[in-house]
Amino acid sequence: MTTSRPVTLADVARQAGVSLATASRALNGSARVVRPDLAERVCAAAAELGYVPDPVAQSLARKSSNLVGLIVHDIADPFFSSIAAGAMRVADEMDMVLTLGATGRDPRREIALVTTMKLQRARALVLVGSRLTDDPEAEQRLATELEAFAANGGRVCSVRQPGLPGDVLQPDNRGGARELAAALAGLGHRHVAVIAGPEGVATSEDRLAGFREGLAAAGVDPGSIRVHRGRFDRDGGYAAGAELAADLSPTTCVFALSDVMAMGAVAALRERGVSVPDDVSVAGFDDIPTLRDTVPALSTVRIPLESIGERAARMALENPAPEEPRHVVIPAEVVLRASTAPPRAG
Amino acid sequence: MTTSRPVTLADVARQAGVSLATASRALNGSARVVRPDLAERVCAAAAELGYVPDPVAQSLARKSSNLVGLIVHDIADPFFSSIAAGAMRVADEMDMVLTLGATGRDPRREIALVTTMKLQRARALVLVGSRLTDDPEAEQRLATELEAFAANGGRVCSVRQPGLPGDVLQPDNRGGARELAAALAGLGHRHVAVIAGPEGVATSEDRLAGFREGLAAAGVDPGSIRVHRGRFDRDGGYAAGAELAADLSPTTCVFALSDVMAMGAVAALRERGVSVPDDVSVAGFDDIPTLRDTVPALSTVRIPLESIGERAARMALENPAPEEPRHVVIPAEVVLRASTAPPRAG
DNA sequence: TTGTAAGCGTTATCAA
DNA sequence: TTGATAACGCTTACAA
Numbered sequence: 177m178t179t180s181r182p183v184t185l186a187d188v189a190r191q192a193g194v195s196l197a198t199a200s201r202a203l204n205g206s207a208r209v210v211r212p213d214l215a216e217r218v219c220a221a222a223a224e225l226g227y228v229p230d231p232v233a234q235s236l237a238r239k240s241s242n243l244v245g246l247i248v249h250d251i252a253d254p255f256f257s258s259i260a261a262g263a264m265r266v267a268d269e270m271d272m273v274l275t276l277g278a279t280g281r282d283p284r285r286e287i288a289l290v291t292t293m294k295l296q297r298a299r300a301l302v303l304v305g306s307r308l309t310d311d312p313e314a315e316q317r318l319a320t321e322l323e324a325f326a327a328n329g330g331r332v333c334s335v336r337q338p339g340l341p342g343d344v345l346q347p348d349n350r351g352g353a354r355e356l357a358a359a360l361a362g363l364g365h366r367h368v369a370v371i372a373g374p375e376g377v378a379t380s381e382d383r384l385a386g387f388r389e390g391l392a393a394a395g396v397d398p399g400s401i402r403v404h405r406g407r408f409d410r411d412g413g414y415a416a417g418a419e420l421a422a423d424l425s426p427t428t429c430v431f432a433l434s435d436v437m438a439m440g441a442v443a444a445l446r447e448r449g450v451s452v453p454d455d456v457s458v459a460g461f462d463d464i465p466t467l468r469d470t471v472p473a474l475s476t477v478r479i480p481l482e483s484i485g486e487r488a489a490r491m492a493l494e495n496p497a498p499e500e501p502r503h504v505v506i507p508a509e510v511v512l513r514a515s516t517a518p519p520r521a522g
Numbered sequence: 523m524t525t526s527r528p529v530t531l532a533d534v535a536r537q538a539g540v541s542l543a544t545a546s547r548a549l550n551g552s553a554r555v556v557r558p559d560l561a562e563r564v565c566a567a568a569a570e571l572g573y574v575p576d577p578v579a580q581s582l583a584r585k586s587s588n589l590v591g592l593i594v595h596d597i598a599d600p601f602f603s604s605i606a607a608g609a610m611r612v613a614d615e616m617d618m619v620l621t622l623g624a625t626g627r628d629p630r631r632e633i634a635l636v637t638t639m640k641l642q643r644a645r646a647l648v649l650v651g652s653r654l655t656d657d658p659e660a661e662q663r664l665a666t667e668l669e670a671f672a673a674n675g676g677r678v679c680s681v682r683q684p685g686l687p688g689d690v691l692q693p694d695n696r697g698g699a700r701e702l703a704a705a706l707a708g709l710g711h712r713h714v715a716v717i718a719g720p721e722g723v724a725t726s727e728d729r730l731a732g733f734r735e736g737l738a739a740a741g742v743d744p745g746s747i748r749v750h751r752g753r754f755d756r757d758g759g760y761a762a763g764a765e766l767a768a769d770l771s772p773t774t775c776v777f778a779l780s781d782v783m784a785m786g787a788v789a790a791l792r793e794r795g796v797s798v799p800d801d802v803s804v805a806g807f808d809d810i811p812t813l814r815d816t817v818p819a820l821s822t823v824r825i826p827l828e829s830i831g832e833r834a835a836r837m838a839l840e841n842p843a844p845e846e847p848r849h850v851v852i853p854a855e856v857v858l859r860a861s862t863a864p865p866r867a868g
Numbered sequence: 869t870t871g872t873a874a875g876c877g878t879t880a881t882c883a884a
Numbered sequence: 885t886t887g888a889t890a891a892c893g894c895t896t897a898c899a900a
Contacts, residue, residue, distance in 0.1 A: 182877095184876095184877055184878090185877065185878065185879095186877080186878095194886080194887085195886065195887040195888075196877095196878085196879090196887080196888090196889095197879085197880080197881095197886070197887055197888080197889095198885085198886060198887070200878065200879060200880090201879095201885095201886090204878085204879085209885075210885070210886080211885065211886085214885090214886085228641065229877085229878080230641065230876085230877050230878070231641050231642055232578060232581045232582050232587065232641075232642065232643055232876085232877080232878095233582055233876070233877035233878045233879090233892095234877080234878055234879080235578045235878090235892095236578050236579055236582050236876085236877080236878070236879090236892050236893070236894095237877075237878040237879040237880080237891080237892055238878075238879065238880095238892090239879095239892075241578065243621075246622075250607065251597070251603050251606050251607050251610060252600075252603050252604050252606070252607035252811070252828070254598075254600065254603075254812070257597050257598050257600075257603035257606075258598050260597050260598070260603075260622070261596065261597050261598035261624070264597060264622065264623075264624045265624075268623075268624070273621050273623075273638060273642060274621060274622050274623070275589075275619050275620060275621045275622070276592075276606070276610065276620050276621070276622045277610075277614075277619075277620070278607070278610045278611075278614070292619060295574065295576065295577050295578075296577055296578065296619060297578055410811075410815070439812065439815050440815065442815070443814075443815040446817065465598070465756075466600070466785065466812045466813075467812075468789075469756070469785050469786065469788065469789040470816045470817070471792065471816070471817050482598070528893095530892095530893055530894085531893065531894060531895095532893080532894095540870080540871085541870065541871045541872075542871085542872090542873095542893095542894080542895090543870070543871060543872080543873095543895080543896075544869085544870060544871075546894065546895060546896085547869095547870090547895090547896095550894085550895085554869080554870090554896090555869075556869070556870080557869060557870085560869085560870085575893085575894075576892090576893055576894070578892085578893080578894095579876090579892070579893035579894045579895090580893080580894060580895080581876095581894095582876050582877070582878090582892085582893080582894075582895095583875080583876055583893075583894040583895040583896080584876090584894080584895065584896095585876075585895095
């Protein structure tokens with residue numbers, strides 16, 4: 177057996193005795209219709225020769241590839257990897273190739289990744305991750321780059337605060353935090369500390385704002401809320417937890433603005449002899465899968481991560497494109513588990 | 523401002539007053555050398571016009587793209603997402619675009635993904651995940667498809683048991699398990715249960731074999747080892763943990779063949795009133811990041827996941843390709859934490 | 869060293 | 885409806 181050159185469309189056309197154009201139309205859909213018997217001959221030839229279209233050549237000719245870009249901050253973070261799993265499933269299902277980009281939370285990197293996907297002629301882009309309210313310039317440049325992407329025929333769905341071109345899938349950060357506040361106040365907590373991300377991270381700010389609203393509605397003095405800020409990841413939570421442990425009173429409850437921060441915070445508290453929930457209650461946000469099995473199981477606000485990834489990919493890939501960009505709010509649900517309890521009497 | 527057509531190499535060549543060939547050689551490296559002053563003119567023109575090469579056209583002409591494929595079983599699993607994070611970093615660094623494929627542990631899907639990446643003319647492929655010893659036919663077809671990939675100029679690095687074409691990065695599953703066995707025996711355990719993946723999953727089999735060796739070397743009766751099998755994920759661990767809890771005695775120690783299985787097992791045990799490590803010790807394998815912060819912190823065998831991902835990507839992307847395929851064994855290190863303790867007296 | 873021109877494998881335009 | 889033929893944007897023999 178000779179080293180066989182890959183079968184091209186020209187081979188198929190020759191074998192079927194039709195032109196290149198007809199072969200192309202018959203095999204890879206087109207508006208044009210070909211006579212059934214010809215189409216049949218072409219398909220038979222293609223099958224016989226084992227023809228497989230070359231995606232690169234198609235991309236060049238069509239000015240559009242079968243790539244879908246997924247851009248996240250950090251794929252090792254369960255929040256993002258869960259969403260990625262959902263998006264993957266849809267990409268597979270639609271015979272698209274998923275590309276993955278990690279920004280490391282750097283807005284410039286994020287923009288560069290969009291540019292890359294534009295050059296690759298990606299058909300769609302799913303952008304996951306918080307807006308930065310304190311860097312409007314970067315946000316503007318991102319929007320511009322996304323416009324350029326869309327101008328090339330690409331579709332965009334961002335899992336994020338509204339404001340970018342394209343569809344938006346927005347977890348109800350504010351509402352979820354509000355309800356969590358109500359639940360915690362209902363348990364009797366009046367002195368809570370919040371472990372937040374850096375100022376300017378919109379997701380963190382939204383959750384904080386919602387939490388404040390919820391506490392206020394429950395009649396808790398807003399002045400009693402202590403806010404500790406740190407990086408929006410496990411280590412940021414750990415650092416804040418350490419600070420808190422050093423000076424806990426009168427705090428009876430800690431709300432970490434993400435589950436991974438909560439995980440770090442609980443570790444820090446525990447290492448310093450503060451018991452959860454006996455000494456202090458802790459709640460998080462996101463409901464990442466791994467924290468359901470821990471002790472104590474983490475109270476949190478559940479957002480359906482995999483299904484968000486799935487839905488975002490589906491919106492970005494859906495045909496035909498909607499007339500207007502869509503804005504969907506994903507409800508969040510409070511899940512009280514063992515890490516929260518009524519404050520200790522006295 | 524008019525809707526500007528993207529700048530092509532032809533534009534640059536015209537502007538610089540040289541041929542297309544010279545422009546190409548000056549901008550995108552080539553063996554050929556161009557006279558310095560011409561090169562200078564071309565670069566200036568490119569900069570002035572804001573020329574960016576079209577990766578799709580380059581891929582078609584070069585028969586090789588700037589895509590690196592990463593194939594894993596499940597991106598939501600921290601084992602794989604940690605490796606992915608490492609691979610991402612290297613891809614970024616080398617200006618490659620990373621594509622992600624998830625097999626769902628289906629060998630056919632795995633083969634299909636390799637085919638896809640071959641058609642995309644990916645430059646390299648990083649394949650992560652256990653070999654299936656009980657499906658030699660699938661393994662053979664995978665090998666064939668990888669050969670085809672390599673024949674197209676693609677490079678392969680698999681994080682896996684040896685046997686596939688290309689470089690191999692193999693965590694020392696057997697040795698790590700052996701040492702863990704020694705450590706557990708050293709604590710005094712004589713009746714251990716193993717929670718294993720399905721028969722035929724090589725990683726699981728290797729760890730089991732190493733563990734048996736280690737126990738035997740420590741003088742523990744091999745017949746005393748109970749093996750519970752289940753899916754090689756959290757739910758499989760949970761199911762096995764539930765079985766174990768129902769009939770624990772005389773087991774004093776459980777070794778789950780992966781951390782995620784251990785996590786499920788601990789949850790099941792706990793729900794049934796079995797305390798870890800008071801009633802039974804539990805150890806896992808992998809050292810996924812999230813389980814360092816749990817209570818009790820999980821004893822495990824550490825393999826450096828991110829760095830494995832990094833190294834695999836680097837091997838696959840390294841220039842020039844090595845003469846011979848490389849086989850690197852990554853040492854594994856026993857980490858004893860709070861989930862293991864000496865067996866309770868009596 | 870530079871330029872001409874022939875690919876790379878498809879799609880799309882336009883005339884028949 | 886079908887078929888030449890010109891893109892698509894770049895690389896690379898081969899010739900000058």
